Amino acid sequence: MIIQIENINKWYDRFQVLHDINLQIESGELMALLGPSGCGKTSLLRIIAGLEKPDSGTIRFQGQDMKGYDVRNRKVGFVFQHYALFRHMTVLDNVAFGLRMKPRKIRLSENTILEKARYLLEMVQLDKIGNRYPDELSGGQRQRVALARALAVEPKVLLLDEPFGALDAKVRRELRRWLAKLHEEIHLTSIFVTHDQEEAMEVCDRIVIMNKGIIEQIGSPAEIYNHPRNEFVYNFLGDSNSLSVGGKTVNFRPYEVSVSFETKKGYTEAVVLDVRPMGAVTRAILQPIGNDYTIEAHIPNMTLGLKTLNKGQKVYFRPILDFEI
């Protein structure tokens, strides 16, 4: 289902959280709304779901204006950051809830409902723990239950509000890969809100970068990473350094630094403030002589002389850029 977002404005008291948002989500696509906290991404998601009303603008599902459609009738699946599972119901009852709430005329038989709920639990690999209660599950399990519960009512759209935000790093990585795979299988139009650029990059087909209530850039992960439209997008997508060279400020990533132990043409002299092994690279914090800002450099472990690199040592560096300085 195509979702069109047209000229959405939203105010909280005198604070405008969304400025004239225009966006189209294609059918079957998994799109990320990425931005720092307070950028309006969650408000936009809640407006799409119908949990909040925009002050102006239109949300269209498949061309149809959703104004006046209650949350209940929008056929939207929603996954909350803090799961929002029904704490007094078993996992199975949680998943079956939406099916049981349907009007009697269109409600399935109890057996069919249970069968369907069990099938969904199998899909999220939790069929063994259907009779447990939410507080007996790990965070990752809870979120999978929440997803199964949202999918049970066969929504036309799936909205995920920082779904992995409350989980630890390892479970998070596992779950987002699993989610990307699941999306490939079911191809449900989905919007994924996150503040974690790595997550958005890894899971989504298209990314919308938001900041202070406006859209900064829309594009595929590769597009926005390789061609950031402005400094905000560039900085938001990863750690960055900035250095003033010849009156011009250049931005570069920590891995775009060349380090030398002897002076070379175009290299800047710096003192090493800190050295940390980070796996494939070593992270060094460099302070150019006579300046108070620092440069973060990720130096490949194969670099000669790296093993003896120490704090306080003098080195030379230059950004690796497409142009000569």
Added chain:
Amino acid sequence: MKAASPIIKPYYFLIALAWVVFALVLICPLLVVVIEAFSQGIKVFWQACIEPEALSAIKLTLLATIIALIMNVIFGVMAAWCVSKYEFIGKTLLVTLIDLPFSISPIVVGLIYTLLYGSQSIFYNFLIEHHLQVIYAIPGILLVTIFVTLPFVARSLIALMQEQGTQEEEAARLLGANGWQIFWHVTLPNIKWALLHGSVMSTARAMGEFGAVSVVSGHIQGLTNTLPLHIEMLYNEYNMVAAFSISVLLLLMAMLVLVLRKWCEKHLERHPQQKESA
């Protein structure tokens, strides 16, 4: 040097102290009441309980308690729902007003109601025209009982519901549940313990209420006497055995409420083993 004496852990002392205070303040008075009530045998006790004035007092106390309980549950749940799930103008004022009955002396409540609905009141003629006797009649007793017990249910629910937030309700709505279904299947199960607790408190207070009821009741035997008022009357007549007998009766009713609460807790608990496994 002397060998170190065994250290008496301070908590033994604390536990002993707790028991002493507990015995002095709670157990001894209760024992005295029971012993006095049965001092002239069980027959005299029973006689005191089944004389017509006592029976009418029991009925009136039960009536007031049950009506107050129903009102408190309905009003308390609605108020807590409004306060915790919605933002509106005057919310702080409403929350403060809910607590008012806690801070006003019951005797003052009685006086206020007497002034408001009694013969000095500007409503009095209107009430008489419509044959509504409030003061020195049962409606007055019901009104003040509701007033003094009003905060119990609302209070125990508001804090809990504010803490629980609205996400489960939102989730239920997104899954297609209507307002009634959300309340019945999501909100109510989440607040059942607090609701039970508030109801028990409200019931206990309603049964025992003396001050406010005393002012508005008029002490008409067999008509507007509740159990506590009946006890006071017997006591003032130096009918100690009967006074203590009715006290034991009131005590038993309070115990019954506590037993009922336990029973509810047992039956509302989750039974995972009885659930069919997935």
